Amino acid sequence: MGELKVKDKDIVVPGDELADGMDFLPAGGAFREGDKIIASQVGVISVNGRLIKLVPLNAKYTPKKGDMVIGKVAAITNNGWFVDIGYSNEAFIPLRDGSMEYIPKGADLVQYYDYNDYVVADITRVSKDKEIDLSMKGPGLRKLSEGRIIKVNSAKVPRIIGKQGSMISMIKQMTDCRVIVGQNGYVWIYGVDPVKELVAVDAIKRIEERAHIHGLTDEIKTYLENKVGVKNAVQQTI
Amino acid sequence: MNDNIIATHVTNLLDKEFRLDGRKLDQFRDIKIEYGVSNKSAEGSALVKVGKTEVVAGIKMEVGTPYPDNPDEGTIIANVELLPLSSSEFESGPPSVKSIELARSVVDRGIRESKAIDFKKLCIKKGEKSWIILIDAYSINDDGNLADAIGLATLAAIKDSKFPKYDEKAEKIDYSEKTKKGIELKESPIPVTVLKIKNKFIVDPTLDEENAMGARLTITTVDDGRICALQKGGDVPLTEDDVEKMVEIATKKGKELRKLFK
């Protein structure tokens, strides 16, 4: 016996009662308090049988092993680089993971990555004290040299990437831009055509604002078509 | 703070006459002015938004003793606070050098040097009592160009002001009663900050553009286009030619911005 007080796709806020009764199981930003299941964050409800999951609409990034992130070099020591990834701790690239090529001890680390350089890196380890290790060894991991960086809320990253990358691929194709979306919400965008680059930026910001909307993919597709011209989209399918 | 990649991009885009947000080089973001936002307490107030940059300014009036060398004049005191609420770059504590520069070079200098307010009209009793106009501006959100936003907000707040009732005999101000008398403004000084990046000039910079700056010149003009205040910033020098161009741009934009106050 139990009563579900919300339905799938509802938007809830902290303190909202989601269900009454021990039948239901909370997940994501939902928690159990006695008999009730309560929302702890602003988010969207996903009901799956007895599982009530709250997907937060706004969240601070929590670093996880395996995440690809974009960060800014904040400090350089003899042993590596400290990188700001928008988390309360800075992440660290140790010398041995600094590059695909071997970096000898005593090398001038500034030559590889300088202060304020932006890099794309993988998280290799998150300790229980929230110390984060990064590696630059891997395909696509590198220092960024042109283009712009924008910051979006990390909770919106899955929406911006889309199922199997469908959303971000659509944006890249239709605007002729190169885009890398870091799991930490830092996004790199570069387009040869500045007008189209701005369209890509606006599209991404739009997704961030409307991540909770149903049918967002079509909405963004239409937006891009209007801005860039349908001709462009058609060319891609030929 | 210098962001290498974004600063490079700003500069490269400018070579193509393009800005990060698609504006023209001499184009301001959308400006909104809201009057009287705090007028239960302030004698005058205004909130200004320039794009996402937001500032609020308020006017309080006090009666004090005039300075001995100007016994028949009142005065203004300007204060700017860059609140940590408005940006992760600002810290709590006493006024920073940046906020002092804004208070002195934008607010105070703009009003004082333009003779916008006739200080003699602030005199109540020569040598004994005169009005002091206290101007306070606060940043609410910093997305670049706080200087111009603060200039517009303080001007709007002054225009919005009404003197409180003053009992000369009792020497007391009744703040709960406002008179119909406002602060007479002979000029409307408007600051326009022009940035030089490489060899291009832009107005109303966003934060990313400010971080790419070579040099900036804040030029305050009055109603007929004369310049009443200048302040150069940034560590790149300006040529005479640069200054001429920047002043031309600022004078033109000052005229346009003045229309916001009609």
Next chain:
Amino acid sequence: MPYNKRFDGRKFDELREISAEVGVIPNADGSARFKIGKTIAIAAVYGPRVLHPKFLQNPIKGVLRCNYNMMSFSGSGERVRPGPSRRSKEIGLISEKALEPVLDLGEFPGAVIDVFIELLQTDAGTRCAGITAAALALADAGFPMKDLVSAIAIGRIEDKIVVDVSKEEEDYEGGMADIPVAMMPRTNEITLLQMDGFATLSELKEVLKTAKKAIEQIYKVQKDALRERYLK
């Protein structure tokens, strides 16, 4: 002397007009504005971020740091000199204590969550407005919270209990007690309770009962503000 009619004509259990909006400061991780009558409070949250100086860091859990400030022109008389005062420091501290119970600071060891509260205009009920705005800003930032926190100033004027004390009532020179209350509305757990003035235990019980009802109204406005952001 019985208090039969409130100075501003409100009913004894009537709040002034309240409104709330979130996401008002784009740079902040979360932000909100809360108005009650003519009192206007804005709050911005930045964090979790690194806490400097290091000796303030707590290795076991994060630190919540509230900074309360009134704008110089926000007071009802003379200009308020800028800078922290003893009063603003006290309000910062009690605001922290009012908000901590709903947060899980254990998730952010060594870090700080900075909450900045600014008053644009003050007309009584300022610390409560600040706490209400701050709770909204924390929710807007996405921090998991057990509940929101809502606050209201209840008063005892002579023989009556009143909701949302006005400035005139605050300044009343006869028998008066000013009682700011903050609660977690779902469970009515009290996270802030202060009193200036005299009250009997039975009066206090009535105060808390009255606060509960008033807080329900504030809670609704807070929740609506959070939802509204996504209803477009």
